[in-house]
Amino acid sequence: MLGNHGVKPPLFDYLVARSSEEAVSLLSEHPGAMILAGGQSLIPAMNFRLASPPALIDINRIAELKTVDIVDGNVRVGAAVKHRDLEQSDAAFKANPLLRAALHYVAHIPIRNRGTTVGSLCHADAAAEMPMVLLLTGGWVTAAGASGQRDIPADKFFEFHMTTSREPDEMIVSATFPGLPFGAGHAFAEFARRKGDYAIAAVGAILERKDDTISSARIAACGIASRPVRLTGVEAALIGKKLTNEAIQVAGERAKDAVTAPDDANATSAYRQHLLAGLTRRVIGEAAEKARES
């Protein structure tokens, strides 16, 4: 049911934080307040009056949140880092080329110029690319609250479509994407009806090989369930196997089990399963190819 939504945002208190600590204390002082990072998901929701936070805390003036750092070979992305900055960061690309591959699919450049990667993680759309990449790479977010900081691994962070385990008084100050293991191959594939739309299904893969055999596999998907998911059935079907066409075929079929999204306007459930299987075959083939090269 559509109510009296418009396209102009409702009133809110606009608060500018000058440090992470200030942002966190503003969060606890203003119940229901939301962090304004890139605003590329939040502002449309407010324009439609689907979201009406009493206060917004702008974190874009906090220099410490604007950096991409390589820490122990992992890519740590501050909460105010724009998608586009991460996409264009050569250091991040070197540590984990999956980031650039996936970011290419995130909306369009003008959106990536404003939208932040951490914001996208916190928004936690079940069809969004970057939450899936965080899960795929085994990454984590760092939450800051009144009582200090804690790391939340991706598989504990994304709970449901647009729902995370962040506490209301916590702010996610960074996300860390582990580097790609040495010699591993990677691939990312997505299908949406239009370029830049949320995925009907997207799959990422990280594979390692010993000779002709897959020694480790991480495969994850988004768009197919109420949150990004690891395709553990596919992984199990690959590990220890020689990479034959038949093995890829079998693994692809296993992906179908992960689809729990109901029929929607863009995809029936049966089609989504079929699509996911096809994309899964593609990323396995491509990742395995790259793994061999290294």
Add this chain to the structure above:
Amino acid sequence: MSTRKFGAPIKRNIDPRLLTGKGAFTDDINLPGALHAAFVRSPFARARINGIDTSAAEKAEGVVAVYTCDNIGHLDIELPLLIPHPSMTNARTQRPLARDDVYYVGQTVAMVVAVDRYVAEDACALIDVDYDPLDVELDLERAIEDGAPLVHPTHPNNIAADFTQVSGNPEAAFAEAEHVTRIKVQVDRSTAAAMECRTVAARYDSVRGELTVWDGTQAPLGVRGGLASIFGFDEDKVRVIAPDVGGGFGQKVMFPYPDELLVPHAAIQLGRPVKYIEDRRENFIGSNQERTQIHEIELFAKKNGEVIALRDNFLHDTGAFIPYGIAVAQVASTSIAGPYRIPNIHVRFRAVYTPTVPVTPYRGCGRPQACFAIERAMDQLAEDLGIDRFEIRRRNLIRDEQFPYTREGLLFADGLRVQLDSGQYLKALSMAREAIGWDGFAAEQAAARQQGKAIGLGLAYYVEGTGLGPYEGGHIKIHPITGKVYVNTGLTSQGQGHDTVFAQIVSDQLGVKVEDVIVVEGDTGTFEWGVATFASRAAVVSGNAIHKTAIKVRQQTIKAAANMLEADPADIDLEDGHAVIAGTDRKVSLAAVATATNPLRYAFNSAAQAATQFAPASRHDGPPLIDGQHPGLEATDYFSPECATWAYGVHAAIVEVDRDTCAVEVKKYICIHDCGNMINPVIVDGQVMGGFAQGIGGALYERIEYDREGNPTNANFVDFLIPYATEVPAVEIAHLETPSPLNPLGVKGVGEAGCIAVGATLASGIEDALKPFGGTKFHQTPITPSMIFGAIFNA
């Protein structure tokens, strides 16, 4: 002689303004002190209203007025039925603000006027409307069954109109058929989605009693007529201006939308300018849409493929109201035989009320549906009889010598005969066949299939009745000081480039530069006769009116110049802004001629001295302006076509279906197109390519979705999938130019051409591609990946 501008790829006059951000769209016009309107809209598809509590909104800071049906006085009426037709009884139209009942999600219930749009939207949320929801039926076929919930209790089975047209003697021909092909097809609902939503701003001058309305409409003259009638004003006290308008595509020809009355009403009552800028979500739920039709079409043929009769029975979704009458369904029903001779036709439609946004024309207006029905049926007939798809068409096309080809008994949407006036239908088909590579395609397809690739060839032919009357006018005046030429017509432009093509027509007659011809349209204050921009009619109707007018002004100019140069009028040429004695360097500027033909008392510049009473050329032996003479160089004329002129074309495509993603890749798309003589081929191509992109949208992406309760579920640009550049394939266009015999310029319309055949072409191609891969029939658009998956895997 200057080179002829008609037919030349001239750059557009309007572009520098639009490219530098100097366009003046309605919301760009600065109206100091303007207030802003926002609407409360029904959240239910069908409900009784028990009460509306506006008290909290009225008290809100910044709110100036709140309107419901109870305080809008003479506006609390059912809005006009614009095009009455005998097939409708008691046709239902909506009220500006709902009284007692609402009939679709998005219907206007209350209007708030406030200091800005933000505050107005805040106040809308404070208005409490008490509804009792009623049962609804959204499915077109179930809506006509006995017992289905009624949109209007006045209309049993939800039938708004039931109309049959017959040409020839179909009953007799049915009996003679050796083969009958029957298919059922469906085209789903879409929307114009112009980049600028609808807009209205109004200012009332209470001293002069004059109402000025800026309206992003295709029909300012219509809006003026509506406002004057409903408000009881003299027409000359209402000025409606369509400034720059950001696309229309038919949605903006409908009037009056509720806001078009309520905003002027508020401006009059509040003594302040009032603006309403529709937002995108409102455009999806409050501005009219088009397309859903379900056709059951039968082709009665001889074994050799000759179609001797056609029967079509279709349902047309008209939404909750039918303000534009049966126009869309009537265009579909009279276009159903396409470019084929088919001498016997029986076509019946029923227009069905559904509790959804009302249906009025969107670019194509019934033609895409008719094309989809006949072309998919021709493909099926070809398959049934084992004849190839080009050949079956070749055997049925109207041959060159058969033009004009009249479908006796059918009346088009203008109430005039259906007469396909000219064309080279067979040549266009063979051009398409060659351009798409039909002859080598079977081998190419077989080779691709060997590799597991699903490629197919699609084909569809279309006709387009264009240039409908009743008439348009043209007014031309040569400015006495600058020599620039001012042109007015009753139309509006939403991007079509009228200002340039009309200037080209005038330039040829008056020998002035195209950029020195200034076309002003869309302002009832400058020209007040005419109809509107719709039905691919501007070039045909206004173009010819302006052409006729330009000839008159040319004659005046030559006569006056001959007089000034003491030469024979037959020796005068008009070129480069001058009247020249052919073969000499003796000439006089048009400005001087215009000045001299306007006897003056006062010389306000040096050029004007020539027209004052003691100037050498002035007469001293009688009145300066002789009896019956009009001062200056100026004329007005009109063009009223005897019937529509029919453009046509062929589309063909090579597509590949990715069986993993079920996505369609258009590998090659060609369009053979004939709109008669082209005034500006670049603009014609632009129209075709733009229509084509909308056709791609309708074929593969765009579908207005409602749930079972009648809630729109994709009323935004995130979920309603308009193609970006990445989704629109390249299209190769080739033209034929078969002049229309029905107008002096020999032109036909092009506005809607591009969109008509895309759905049928791609369906044809996808079906062909998937034939060996378990594919079935593609008899519905848009064709989504899920549908392709279902077709391949029977799921």
Add this chain to the structure above:
Amino acid sequence: MSRHEHLERSIPSTSADPKAEVTVTVNGVTVTREVSTRMLLSDFIRHGLRLTGTHVGCEHGVCGACTVMIDGRSARSCLTFAVQADGADVRTIESEANEDGSLSTLQQAFQECHGLQCGYCTPGMIMNIRSHFESGDDLDLSDAGIRELISGNLCRCTGYANIVKAVRRAAELAGRA
């Protein structure tokens, strides 16, 4: 509502929304204004600064008509609050023409190639392309590359083919091809 009710209540000229001061450099001119904190940058540019060349097509970030450059990068002005632009450098379509008012090469290319019809999406389209031209990134002038570059800006009139042509022509005129 009675005929004279408007006489009985005074009509305020602005809303009572909380305001904040923003200083922003727009097309090279630094301005300071008081704005409602919830005002979208698109509305601020259009109505606050009366630079109406920036258009608004959806106000939910999909159509790209409102695209401007913020600190050198393309951005949706409908998905930015004016207060966020405090201290920023904003460029709009009004900055695109040459100093003498003549059309920039990009604008010329659009006119030459008939890359616009109604002109409503055009300013956003041009600002998006301008930001690419100035970004220093490699320009992929293949059809697919250009289509990708302008994806994110909806146009309902042209079918895009002539915009693709215009981008290639502009790159040529600007010595980028």
